[in-house]
Amino acid sequence: MAKIVKAPKAYHNAKFLNSPAGRNIRILTEYHEPLERFRKYKINHTIVFFGSARIKSKAHAERNLKRLKRNGSTSEEIKRAEMDLVMSKYYEETVELAYLLSKWSKTLPKEKEFVVCSGGGPGIMEAANKGAAKADAYSMGLNISLPFEQFPNPYISPELNFEFHYFFMRKFWFAYPAKALIIMPGGFGTLDELMEILTLVQTEKLHKKMFIVIYGKEYWNKIINLEALVDFGMISKEDLKLWKYVNTPTEAFEYLKSKLTVKYKLNTKTI
Numbered sequence: 001m002a003k004i005v006k007a008p009k010a011y012h013n014a015k016f017l018n019s020p021a022g023r024n025i026r027i028l029t030e031y032h033e034p035l036e037r038f039r040k041y042k043i044n045h046t047i048v049f050f051g052s053a054r055i056k057s058k059a060h061a062e063r064n065l066k067r068l069k070r071n072g073s074t075s076e077e078i079k080r081a082e083m084d085l086v087m088s089k090y091y092e093e094t095v096e097l098a099y100l101l102s103k104w105s106k107t108l109p110k111e112k113e114f115v116v117c118s119g120g121g122p123g124i125m126e127a128a129n130k131g132a133a134k135a136d137a138y139s140m141g142l143n144i145s146l147p148f149e150q151f152p153n154p155y156i157s158p159e160l161n162f163e164f165h166y167f168f169m170r171k172f173w174f175a176y177p178a179k180a181l182i183i184m185p186g187g188f189g190t191l192d193e194l195m196e197i198l199t200l201v202q203t204e205k206l207h208k209k210m211f212i213v214i215y216g217k218e219y220w221n222k223i224i225n226l227e228a229l230v231d232f233g234m235i236s237k238e239d240l241k242l243w244k245y246v247n248t249p250t251e252a253f254e255y256l257k258s259k260l261t262v263k264y265k266l267n268t269k270t271i
Contacts, residue, residue: 026165026166027166027169030164030165030166030169030170031169031172034162034173037159037160037162038177041138041159041160042110042111043115043138043140043160043177044111044112044113044177045112045113045114045115045177045178045179045264046114046115046116046117046140046177046178046179047101047114047115047116047117047178047179047180047181047182047256048117048118048174048178048180048181048182049094049098049116049117049118049124049125049127049128049182049184050119050124050181050182050183050184050186050189050190050193050194051090051094051123051124051125051127051128051183051184051185051186051190052123052124052184052185052186052187052189052190053119053121053122053123053124053125053150053189054123054187055084055087055088055090055091055123055124055127055184055185055186056084056087056088056091056123057088057091057092057127058085058088058089058091058092060088061081061084061085061087061088062085062088064081064084065078065081065082065084065085068081087185090124090127090184090185090215090216090219091123091124091126091127092127093215093248093249094124094127094128094131094184095127095128095130095131095134096131096249097131097182097215097249097252097253098116098127098128098129098130098131098132098134098135098139099131099132099134099135100131100249100250100253101114101116101131101132101253101256101257102116102131102132102134102135102137102139103135103137104253104257105137106135106136106137108266112264112266113138114179114180114260115132115137115138115139115140115160116128116129116131116132116137116138116139116140117139117140117141117142117174117177117178118139118140118141118142118153118156119141119142119143119144119189120140120141120142120143120144120150120152120153120156120161120162120163121141121143121150121151121152121153122150122153124184124185124186125141125153126153126155129141129153129155129156130153130155132155132157133155133157138157138159138160139155139156139157139160140156140157140160140161140162141153141156141160141161141162142162142164142170142173142174143161143162143163143164144163144164144165144167144170145163145164145165171193171196174193175196175197175200175206178210179208179209179210179211179260179263179264180210180211180212180213180256180259180260181194181197181210181211181212181213182213182215182252182256183212183213183214183215183220183243184215184216185215185216185219185220191223191224194212194214197210197212198212198242198243201242202235202239202242209263211244211255211256211259211260211263212242212243212244213243213244213245213246213252213255213256214243214244214245214246215245215246215247215252216247217245217246217247218247220245226240226243227240
């Protein structure tokens with residue numbers, strides 16, 4: 001008779017945990033594990049940056065353009081690289097804005113600090129974490145497993161580096177602790193995230209005040225015409241107050257600082 005070995009405990013059974021039957025457990029872990037880390041590091045409030053993973057730093061864009069010109073690349077490739085250089089200003093301005101917000105946040109009592117949060121990847125996400133790192137402040141990255149790997153950028157605080165499987169759990173953690181949202185230029189993903197938060201705010205499903213900043217009116221005016229929704233009777237005129245357009249890091253910083261200070265009755269630390 002063959003010797004019977006002990007069966008693995010259910011919570012050690014990888015085959016079960018990764019099966020369809022274990023899906024509800026996997027979902028719960030993507031709620032409880034981040035929650036435990038937020039409690040451990042006293043993360044109560046976040047400022048979320050959304051924007052394109054494709055936007056490069058100015059230095060990166062300049063190097064790429066020079067390389068293409070040197071190698072005799074096609075006019076289409078060079079045109080694309082020239083646009084990358086134009087768009088790189090948003091990377092640099094994201095760094096500056098995240099730095100200003102993080103530096104200010106560090107003057108607040110610990111329990112009232114605002115931690116910069118990004119999607120954890122490259123582009124605007126990297127720039128946001130880089131700005132916080134420049135201010136020597138915590139920042140988090142909520143990464144997502146994709147068919148094409150998106151690796152965490154090097155500026156995320158290691159303690160707050162997360163990897164999600166489920167988009168809806170990742171979106172939950174973007175929204176739940178957030179007190180402000182900054183929408184930088186981006187594509188489908190950025191539009192999805194903006195519209196989801198706007199819908200939650202409009203329908204009062206978020207039981208808190210969320211300050212939404214849409215950065216770069218020149219860019220966004222060419223992409224979407226939100227004001228036209230009023231003309232067609234799809235939203236009310238009051239809904240236009242759900243967000244504010246800004247065009248510089250200083251403008252965005254001063255707006256968010258004043259709104260958050262009043263709303264959350266903030267006092268800076270005594271130095």
